Amino acid sequence: MKRLYYLTDSMALASQVSRQLQHTPGIANWRFHALAKDEAGLYSHQLQGASPLQRCDILRGTERGGLLGLMIGAAFVLLASRVIDFSGSWGVFAMVALIVSATLFGAWEGGMLGLSRENYKIRRFHNALEAGAILLMVDVRKVDEGRIRNLLSHIPIRPMGEGSSVVNPFAYVSA
Structure with a gap:
């Protein structure tokens, strides 16, 4: 499964993405997670926060x-x-x-x-998260990827690349 990464500075936009994806076939609620320094803000906007498995290594x-x-x-x-x-x-x-x-x-x-370590997949977003940005992670199947990318292209959030939802113990991560 592929993971799409998006950044936004607005909790309201993150909430809008969540509502859009909830009504999209092919995206289950457990395939969308948000990560932010302000975890209380995620909770108050009813956003599903990243699990410890996604936050830590x-x-x-x-x-x-x-x-x-x-x-x-x-x-x-x-x-x-x-x-x-x-x-x-x-x-x-x-x-x-x-x-x-x-x-x-x-x-x-x-x-x-x-x-005790930040997940190697989100390490590249560390500075943005510390500055107050919200990282949105969407896990999509290959057949749904184009439709999801098209849906999210109409919302003013920054696409930040893609990755795999599978953990690779041999992955090299530059510091």
């Missing part, structure tokens, strides 16, 4: 931490197998348990770190 951090934990656990088991005899069913269980434990710990730690 939780998912990406969890994925990266899990992969790192998997690699560390596998390396540890590989090194330990040179010293410890892991033959037999208990040995295999111990190796798997070590790898799984390292993977889960890495995922947990990565998620905690991701919770």
